[in-house]
Amino acid sequence: MNVEAQLEATIRDLVDGRRGILAADESTGTIGKRFAAVGLESTPETRRQWRALLLGAPGLAEAVAGVILFEETLEQCDDAGVPLPEVARRAGLVPGIKVDKGTAPLPGAPGDRVTHGLDGLEERLRAACARGARFAKWREVYPIGPHNPTPLGIEANAEVLARYAAVCQSLGVVPIVEPEVLIDGDHEIDRAAAVCEAVWHAVFHALHRHGVLLEYTILKPSMVTPGRERRRAPPEEVAEATLRVLKRTVPAAVPAVNFLSGGQTPEEATANLDAINRRRGNAPWQLGFSFARALQQPALEIWAGRPERVAAAQAALVRRARLAQLAMAGSYEPAMEAA
Numbered sequence: 001m002n003v004e005a006q007l008e009a010t011i012r013d014l015v016d017g018r019r020g021i022l023a024a025d026e027s028t029g030t031i032g033k034r035f036a037a038v039g040l041e042s043t044p045e046t047r048r049q050w051r052a053l054l055l056g057a058p059g060l061a062e063a064v065a066g067v068i069l070f071e072e073t074l075e076q077c078d079d080a081g082v083p084l085p086e087v088a089r090r091a092g093l094v095p096g097i098k099v100d101k102g103t104a105p106l107p108g109a110p111g112d113r114v115t116h117g118l119d120g121l122e123e124r125l126r127a128a129c130a131r132g133a134r135f136a137k138w139r140e141v142y143p144i145g146p147h148n149p150t151p152l153g154i155e156a157n158a159e160v161l162a163r164y165a166a167v168c169q170s171l172g173v174v175p176i177v178e179p180e181v182l183i184d185g186d187h188e189i190d191r192a193a194a195v196c197e198a199v200w201h202a203v204f205h206a207l208h209r210h211g212v213l214l215e216y217t218i219l220k221p222s223m224v225t226p227g228r229e230r231r232r233a234p235p236e237e238v239a240e241a242t243l244r245v246l247k248r249t250v251p252a253a254v255p256a257v258n259f260l261s262g263g264q265t266p267e268e269a270t271a272n273l274d275a276i277n278r279r280r281g282n283a284p285w286q287l288g289f290s291f292a293r294a295l296q297q298p299a300l301e302i303w304a305g306r307p308e309r310v311a312a313a314q315a316a317l318v319r320r321a322r323l324a325q326l327a328m329a330g331s332y333e334p335a336m337e338a339a
Contacts, residue, residue: 001172002172003169003170003171003172004172004213004216006134006172006173007169007172007173007174007213007216008216010094010134010135010173010174010216011174011215011216011218011255013065013066013094013134014065014066014094014135014174014218014256015065015218015255015256015286016065017286018325018328018329019061019062019063019064019065019288019325019328020063020064020065020258020288020289020290020291020321020324020325020328021064021065021066021067021068021096021176021258021288021289021290022054022060022064022066022067022068022093022290022291022292022295022296022321023067023068023137023260023290023291023292023295024051024054024055024067024068024069024070024073024292024296025068025069025070025097025098025137025292026070026292027070027102028042028047028070028072031047031050031070034293034296034297034300035050035300038300038301038303038304038305039304039305040304040305044072044076046305047072047073047076048073048076048077048084049305050300050303051069051070051073051076051084052076052077052078052079052084052087053299053303053310053313053314054067054296054299054314054317055067055078055084055087055088055091055093056078056087056091056314057314057315057317057318058314058318059318060091060093060314060317060318060321061091061092061093062318062322062325063318063321063322063324063325064093064321065093065094066093066094066095066096066134066135067088067093067094067095067096068096068097068098068135068137068176068290069084069085069088069095069096069097069098069133070097070098071097071098071099071124071128073085074097074128074131074132074133075131083131083132085131085132085133086132088132089132094134094135095132095133095134096133096134096135096136096137096174096176097125097128097133097135097136097137098136098137098138098139099117099121099124099125099128099136099137099138099164100115100116100117100137100138100139100164101115101116101117102115102116102117103115103116103140103141104116106152106153106156106157108152109148109149109150109152109153109156110147111143111145111147111148111149111150111153112142112143112148112149112150112152112153112156112157113141113143113153114140114153114156114157114160115138115139115140115141115157115160117138117164118160118163118164118167121164121167122167122170122171125167125168125171125173126171129171129172129173133173134173134174135168135173135174135175135176135218136164136168136173136174136175136176137175137176137178137220138160138161138164138165138175138176138177138178139178139180139220140157140158140160140161140178140179140180141157141180141182142154142157142179142180142181142182142195142199143182143184143185144181144182144184144185144187144191144192144195144227145185149195149198149199154198154199154202155202155206157179157199157202157203158179158199158202158203158205158206159206161177161178161179161203161206161207162203162206162207162209162210162212163210164177165177165207165210165212165217166210166211166212169212169213169216169217174216174217174218175212175217175218176217176218176219176220176258176290177203177207177217177218177219177220178220178221178260179199179200179203179221179222180221180222180260180262181195181196181199181221181222182222182262182263183222183225183227183228183262183263183264184227184228184229184263185227185228185229185230186227186229186230187226187227187230188226188227188230189224189225189226189233189237189238189241190241192224192225192226192227192241193224193241193244193245196221196222196224196245196249197245197248197249200219200221200245200246200249200250201248201249204249204250204251214251214253214254215253215254215255216255217254217255218254218255218256218257218258219250219254219256219257219258219285220257220258220259220260220290221246221257221259221260222259222260222262223238223242223259223262223264223269223272223273223276224238224241224242224245225238225241225264225272228263232268235271235272235274235275236275236279238272238275238276239272239275239276239278239279240279242272242276243276243279243280243281243283246283246285247283250285252284252285254285255285255286256285256286256287256288257285257286257287257288258286258288258289258290259273259276259287259288259289259290259291260290260291260292261289261291261292261293261294264294265294266291266293266294266295266297266298266320266323267334267337269289269291269294269324270294270320270323270324270327270332271327271332271334273287273288273289273324273327273328273332274326274327274330274331274332277327277328277329277330278330280330286328287328288328289324289327289328291324294320294324295317295320295321295324296317298316298317298319298320299313299314299316299317299320300313302316323336323337
């Protein structure tokens with residue numbers, strides 16, 4: 001199968017109009033904080049147990065098409081000795097891999113950050129593909145402040161995302177492009193919308209410069225919300241702002257926009273996604289989810305390292321995924337949370 005045929009096959013499996021993506025690619029530091037919140041120590045073994053629980057959840061593939069894995073997970077197996085990427089594949093999930101190496105301050109742009117990891121990217125991608133990965137993810141972050149993001153921060157991050165995406169596609173790997181405009185701060189929703197518009201505009205210009213094929217690219221953006229220190233906006237307001245900026249910046253060739261949950265509660269992220277899809281009109285993209293904590297958190301609180309709670313935790317994960325799936329169809333109701 002040639003490179004373009006590989007890309008087309010992966011997009012076909014990930015973008016089917018009814019399922020989203022589970023992000024299970026938390027770094028060791030991030031998952032350590034989430035484990036600590038439920039009284040669980042983060043070790044290679046507890047992380048293996050948790051990710052095996054996620055990938056082995058019965059029925060998950062009915063609502064989730066793919067799963068983004070952390071590099072460590074590629075080397076781990078379930079209790080039966082089956083490699084976790086193969087567990088995902090057998091369950092009907094497309095395995096993917098996070099390939100960035102985290103953020104650092106951007107010289108010349110105080111307050112902005114840039115993501116490292118372009119060095120050796122091709123080799124890491126080849127190794128991940130050999131273990132079953134078919135798509136990848138790279139995250140850039142954009143804090144909102146009085147002077148951030150700067151023009152340099154916006155352009156530098158867009159350039160890195162485009163270079164990553166071009167390397168992915170050269171190897172037949174579908175890139176998920178994640179420009180995360182952070183929810184932290186006390187800014188209003190209009191300020192968030194202006195930043196998202198500038199960021200997404202720059203990202204797609206950079207992708208074009210680098211010859212990235214948009215029809216084989218997935219965008220994973222933030223929803224447009226006020227800063228969490230300001231207020232929580234109703235879903236209708238989030239939907240209107242998000243759709244307005246998407247229509248101004250995202251080409252129709254992009255097959256899917258899979259939103260991150262980005263500091264929202266599971267209920268907030270699901271309600272906002274539902275409102276976006278109820279108001280989507282003639283939007284040309286699949287508007288889905290690539291949630292991490294908004295899918296995982298209820299299951300993690302139930303499990304907390306206790307083997308006897310695995311089945312209940314898996315049921316909670318699948319329930320949240322199905323609610324997110326209903327939101328993709330604009331059929332979610334808040335009353336479903338109590339069901």
